Amino acid sequence: MLTTDKVTKIYNQNLPNQVVAVKDASIKVDEGEVVVLQGPSGSGKTTLLSMIGCQTKPNRGEVIINENRVSKLPDRFLNTFKRENIGFIFQNYQLIPDINVIDNIMLPMLPSGIPYKERIVRAEALMRQFDLMKRRTFDVKNLSGGEQQRVAIARAMINQGKIILADEPTAHLDTKLTGEFLEMISDLKKHQYTVVISSHDNEIINHAVVTKIYTMKDGQVVS
């Protein structure tokens, strides 16, 4: 489903401020798995997640998703691949506060040229799934933390990609909201979504939904 083969990412290569963010990292994630990348801050979790999510290319090594060598794809193909296969949940959700819930959820569909009616149908289905129908026309800034989290997950799923990547999704959440988040992840797992989470939150790491844990240290996968 998803593998990285000895990927290395070096920022500012050959400059005095060169940083080896990830070094020879290899992981393997099967379909329907919930995998956690754990490790301290600066260990390379986010960079590895960015490479899996086609946000950045490695300096060497390969990222393979569904038998596609995505790290070798030219950028113009990568954007389409990313849009169709991968959903992102960011640390602080990265929602647009001044537009309403349904528009936030529909946003990733805009570049795909999906007709408006189809966009509405998909967004409403997800809003029903995440109990957001009552908040349909609310500006996101007026939602609670938990509701914003659900909007973020709905937005990650809107393009119907089967891979969800979450970067420190519970960093700013209390225990109750973290529990809600994990329930939603369990639900995704039941629907055969593949989820990769970067986190150092023990509540996530120790949860039963997690099928595999990779520990990172100084840019390397150590276990």
Added chain:
Amino acid sequence: MILNTWVLGLLVGQVTIFIVISFSGFNALRIYLNWNYASSDERQYLLENKTYLVAALMKFAMFVHLFLFALTALALDEIAPMIIGAMCPVGVLASNAYGFPFLYIKMGLVFIFSIWLVLNHLDNKMDNYPLVRLKYLYLILFYPLVIIETILFLLFLFNLDPMVITSCCGTVFSEANSGVTGTMSSISNIIILPTLFGLAVLLLFCRFIIIKKLTNSVVGGIIEAVIWIFFFIFSILSVLSFISIYIYEMPTHRCPFCFLQQEYGFIGFPLYFFLFLATAAGFNRGILELIKWEEKLAITIANFQSKLHKVAIIAMLGFLLTGFLPFVFYYFRTGRLI
């Protein structure tokens, strides 16, 4: 050397092209020698990133080349009053031995560059860079021509001497002139016009009725490309022997440059634009048959060929319309031929 703003503009433009293509050529050599798409090592990723840079630079250089091509005609026209005997760019080009060779190579590079742009466009349409080595090998092969063009250009500019008495276009393109230009002007319209329209009809209809199957093969593609080259040659001959005399409405004035001037409504610009566009698009359509190596690439090429064919035919009709309208107007206005 004559130094004015036009000359300086040309000089800066030409040197820019040379530097940019030299840099691209150097990187093209590195890409060609080290390219290995199967590999995911650091060097290969660097080369993949480098291809974007080189492609962007080449597109810039080729755009500047086209722009300079038009600018050269205007600049030489501005310089003409400074050269004794010159009345238009032809006199300036003829004032030393490097002018016409420079012009010919500049014209040739337009078509050579067009092939590279087409290869680059098709390579960008694919997700596995199937034409990357070919397009950079091609760049390496034509790079010496860019050097020659730059040398000829510099020699031409540095040898422009206001004290040299040159010939005007009337003499250079006169039937009495024994040189290449004179010979071209002296070929009879009875040969040129039927051949030109014969080639146009062939190019217009061959894709639909006569040799559609043939043109979709390597041999057919080459034949089609050759026909387009002949179309270009006979178009230039028709400009010298027929089109020009109806634009100027003078039987002895056959200059292919004067009608780029304002007095003639800049008609030369659309005329040459259509001619170069038609030839480049048609020629490229034909030679693309040579690189249908794999199925996916062949489909992409076939789609693009169809677009090229439409562009070529429309531009060809544009050329014929622009070129022969002055004759039609003249005939209906006066009821006679020149």
